[in-house]
Amino acid sequence: MHEISLVEGLFQQLKGLAAENQASKIISVTMEIGPHCGVVLDSFQFGFDILSAEDELLKGAKLIVKVPPVSYQCTNCSHVEVTTGNKPDGCPACGELLLIPSGGTDLMLLQVEME
Amino acid sequence: MCDTCGCPSPSDHSDHSHSHDHSQPHSHQTPGPSKTVDVHASLFAANDALARANREHFDEIGAVALNLISSPGSGKTTLLEHTIEALKGEINIGVIEGDIETERDAERIRAKGVPVIQLTTGGACHLDAAMTHRGFHRLQQEPGGDKIDLLFIENVGNLVCPATFDLGEHERVVLVSVPEGPDKPAKYPKAFTSSHTFVITKTDLLPYFDFPVPEATADALRLNPQLRAMDLSSKTGAGMDSWLNYLRDLVKKMQDSKKA
Numbered sequence: 001m002h003e004i005s006l007v008e009g010l011f012q013q014l015k016g017l018a019a020e021n022q023a024s025k026i027i028s029v030t031m032e033i034g035p036h037c038g039v040v041l042d043s044f045q046f047g048f049d050i051l052s053a054e055d056e057l058l059k060g061a062k063l064i065v066k067v068p069p070v071s072y073q074c075t076n077c078s079h080v081e082v083t084t085g086n087k088p089d090g091c092p093a094c095g096e097l098l099l100i101p102s103g104g105t106d107l108m109l110l111q112v113e114m115e
Numbered sequence: 116m117c118d119t120c121g122c123p124s125p126s127d128h129s130d131h132s133h134s135h136d137h138s139q140p141h142s143h144q145t146p147g148p149s150k151t152v153d154v155h156a157s158l159f160a161a162n163d164a165l166a167r168a169n170r171e172h173f174d175e176i177g178a179v180a181l182n183l184i185s186s187p188g189s190g191k192t193t194l195l196e197h198t199i200e201a202l203k204g205e206i207n208i209g210v211i212e213g214d215i216e217t218e219r220d221a222e223r224i225r226a227k228g229v230p231v232i233q234l235t236t237g238g239a240c241h242l243d244a245a246m247t248h249r250g251f252h253r254l255q256q257e258p259g260g261d262k263i264d265l266l267f268i269e270n271v272g273n274l275v276c277p278a279t280f281d282l283g284e285h286e287r288v289v290l291v292s293v294p295e296g297p298d299k300p301a302k303y304p305k306a307f308t309s310s311h312t313f314v315i316t317k318t319d320l321l322p323y324f325d326f327p328v329p330e331a332t333a334d335a336l337r338l339n340p341q342l343r344a345m346d347l348s349s350k351t352g353a354g355m356d357s358w359l360n361y362l363r364d365l366v367k368k369m370q371d372s373k374k375a
Contacts, residue, residue, distance in 0.1 A: 002240055002276055006158055017152060027149055036305060037159075038279030075337040098301055098337055100308070105279075107158040115149035 003039055006107065007047035011058060014112060018057055023114035028062040030111040034104030035070050035087070070104035162280055165244035169251070169283025173266065177373045178209070179365045180266045182284035184306055186299075187272030189292040190316040190349055192220045194358075195267055197349045199227040201359055202265075206366050209263035211250045213242040213271045220269065230257035241276040242268065244283055264366050278305040286311040286365065293320045297331035300338050307338045312361065315346035318353060 014026055029048075033039055045063060052058035071082045076096035081088050090097050157163070173180045183191050192212075199208055210231040212220040221233035232253045234246050242250075247268060254260045268284060270277040289310040291299045294317065300307045307313065313335045315328060332344045343361065347354030 005239065009161065010158060013156070013158075017154065021150065021152060023150070038276055038305070098334055100338055101304055105305075109154045109156050109158060111151055111153050113149055113151045 003043035004047040004051070006039065007044065007051050010048075010109060011051060011055065013109065015057060017112055018114055021114060024057065026058050026061045026112060026114045028064055028111075028113040029109070030064040030066065030113075032066045032068055032106065032108040032110050034068055034106050035084075036101055036104045037107040039107055041065060066110065068104050068106075071102050072099040073102065074099055159279070162244045165248060166281035166283040169244055169248055170285065172251075173283065173285065174369075176263075177369055178263045178266050179286075179362075179369045180268060180282075180284040181365075182268045182270060182277075182282050182287045183290065184270050184274065184277045184287060184310065185272060185290035185292075186274050186295055189272070189290045189295060191269050191272070191290060192223055193349045194290070194314075194316060194347075195224060195269065196227055197352075197355065198267075198359065198362065199224070199229050201355065202362065203228075206362070207259065207262050207264045209254050209257075209260060209266045211242075211247065211254060211266065211268045213246070213269055215239070215271060230254055230260040230263065232257060236271060240271055240273050241280050242270050242282055243280045247282040264370070265362060274299065274303040274306045278303075278309050285369075288312045288314060290314045290316050291331070292317040293324050293326045296324075297326050297328075297334070300331065300335040304338055307335050307342065310339070310342060312343045312345070314358065315344075317348060317350070318346050319348040319351045 014029065018026060033041060033044065048063045052061050067084045069082050069084045071080050072088055073080050074091035074094060074096050075098045077091060077094040079091055079093035081092055087101065088099065091099060185191055195210060202208060208229045210224045210229060212224065212231060212233045213236060214220055214233065215236055215238060217235070218233045221231045224231040232250055234242060234250045236242065236246070268282055287310040289306045293315065313332070315331065318328070321328070328346050335342055335344060345354060345357045345361070347358050
């Protein structure tokens with residue numbers, strides 16, 4: 001639900017960057033979106049699409065998303081599962097359901113391509 | 116980028132509509148020289164910086180700040196009402212109430228005679244550091260708002276989004292009520308891994324629900340071994356002592372560090 005306001009914040013930052021670099025058009029924006037940063041990827045993409053469509057600087061800009069790996073440590077057997085995909089339903093080694101996630105909590109602007 | 120019309124999402128092209136009409140003239144000329152800028156900046160950086168400033172301010176004035184996170188209806192406001200009653204004359208309490216709409220919670224707290232302000236987020240699912248900052252300055256204008264020892268920030272009822280946003284609190288408290296069920300630590304791990312204290316509320320309802328307190332507590336502790344766990348009923352007062360002593364300790368530690 002808060003993705004749109006995060007996209008608004010991102011666009012403010014992009015406007016500053018474009019001005020610093022005398023760019024009039026942003027071509028692509030590369031983001032790292034951690035699976036545990038509290039952002040739903042589809043909602044972020046949706047916010048990016050609708051807000052960029054009505055912005056001169058960002059019209060047509062492409063959002064490139066990189067998903068960092070997250071490690072899940074089993075609270076029973078200490079097995080560590082590292083994945084960039086969905087959270088495992090249970091520990092692949094022993095089946096325990098309670099896994100401690102670590103990493104993937106940030107939402108980073110990595111790179112901007114502009115002209 | 117989609118090379119047909121330049122829309123930003125090639126994969127979704129078939130299942131969403133565009134106001135982008137190809138009968139209208141628009142240019143497809145070769146783009147000019149482009150440059151790529153590396154940024155590597157967190158979008159949470161602005162919030163985190165403000166949160167640090169809030170925490171420094173709370174330290175300066177000697178106020179302990181707690182951020183209360185839970186689902187809607189877990190009994191946060193009721194617990195605060197009983198806490199204010201119990202600590203009246205002992206600890207100066209102030210409350211920032213966060214809700215999507217209405218002044219209702221603030222009115223309940225105001226009736227207990229402590230400074231309170233209501234933040235209505237107008238749809239946003241969580242409080243952030245900027246709202247907290249503005250809210251605290253408003254709170255300081257309220258009668259009694261200039262001498263707060265213990266600040267409760269009652270977040271918007273939601274176990275998901277609030278876990279992502281540091282408000283500048285000293286401790287984060289996650290609450291789960293008995294009717295919600297014991298599986299919340301497994302389903303919403305971030306609220307538990309980012310908290311300092313876990314409170315199970317409405318324990319007077321235990322006879323009517325399948326809520327094994329020791330198992331729920333153990334699950335939460337396995338996720339976050341540093342978590343302080345307690346269970347209580349605001350209604351009967353059972354378990355309230357450990358909660359109140361926890362608050363007294365926090366306030367005492369803050370006051371001792373001010374004296375030192």
